[in-house]
Amino acid sequence: LYEGAIRRVVHRLEGATHLQASPSADDLPWSWQPRAIHLAPMPFDHQVRLADDVRSRIAQDPLLTLDPFELLTPTNLDHWQNLTSKIDLLFLSQDEMASAPTRLDPLPVLHQLLGRRLGLIFYKQGSRGGIAVRTPSDRLAWTARASQVRDVTGAGDAFAAGVLAGLLQKQALERALEWGVVSASFAIQDQGARGLLEADPEAARGRLHDWFGS
Numbered sequence: 612l613y614e615g616a617i618r619r620v621v622h623r624l625e626g627a628t629h630l631q632a633s634p635s636a637d638d639l640p641w642s643w644q645p646r647a648i649h650l651a652p653m654p655f656d657h658q659v660r661l662a663d664d665v666r667s668r669i670a671q672d673p674l675l676t677l678d679p680f681e682l683l684t685p686t687n688l689d690h691w692q693n694l695t696s697k698i699d700l701l702f703l704s705q706d707e708m709a710s711a712p713t714r715l716d717p718l719p720v721l722h723q724l725l726g727r728r729l730g731l732i733f734y735k736q737g738s739r740g741g742i743a744v745r746t747p748s749d750r751l752a753w754t755a756r757a758s759q760v761r762d763v764t765g766a767g768d769a770f771a772a773g774v775l776a777g778l779l780q781k782q783a784l785e786r787a788l789e790w791g792v793v794s795a796s797f798a799i800q801d802q803g804a805r806g807l808l809e810a811d812p813e814a815a816r817g818r819l820h821d822w823f824g825s
Contacts, residue, residue, distance in 0.1 A: 629680075630654050636664030647775055648673050650698070652680035655690065662697040676700040676775065678767070682709040688723060696727040702771045704735040722747050731784075733774065733791075735767055740792075743784060753788040755795070756822055762802045769798035769807060789823045 622629060633653040648665055650658055658677065665675060677698045683691055695701055701724065708714040721732050721744050735741040740754040773794025777787030796818065797810040 630657055633657050634661070636661060636668055639665070639668060641668075644669060644671050645673050646671075646779055648675055649771060649775065650675070650677045652678050655679075655681040655694065659694050659697065662694070666697065674699050674775075674779070676702065676771070678702050678771065679707055681707075683707055683713075683720065684709040688720070691724060695724045695729040698729055699731070700775075701729060701732045702735065702767065702774075703732055704767060705737065717742075718744065718747070718750075733771070735770065737763075743788060751784060751788065753792060756792050757796045757799055758818075759800050761800060761806075763799050765798045765804065765807070766795045770795040786823075789819060793818050793822070 626632075630653075635657075648669075650661060653661070658680070662675060662677075666672065675698045677694070677700070679691075679694075679701070681687070681691075683703075703721075705714045705717070708717060708720075713720055717734055721734060724732060725744070725746065730745060732744045733741060734744060738755050740752060742750050742752050744750045770791040773791035774787045776794075777790035778784075782790065793815055797806045797815070798804075800806040801809070
């Protein structure tokens, strides 16, 4: 549910709570040794616990990334800093900024989240694209692209998947962002997950070449 520019989650009373529907470390196979784990939006304290549990359970110390759930406000910045100290990459949307001035000028807050472990923030700005921020002086903007737009649900998740795939394939940050843009473009070109399900590597490579060159 959107109230102005702010996204809120409304739960059905007859269903499980968000916490009950969230995975725990016990759901991870002991033999599982992934190179990266992306934490989906979950209750804030649960994301903190899960990040700690993942670090202690998986020996090879995977790249840990996060899609947040709780809105970022001036009063909970210290709680956010505790969480972001446990992850490597943050995919943060303008929808998660509670303050309108902060949404328009996010860099001062983003700089306060960087450090300790967190080394890169992807600040997503919907159809405008976004900014990848590593340090106050090191940032890279990207522009969203689309062949057509029918349903933007899942665009952020698809973008994150494309970026992570690029980074894990040792692509430069600029190229990984292009992978994310192409991935998101399939998500929004049809209703629901249909666009992603109908995509294939050849179509993705073609779009990547047409939009960004080889």
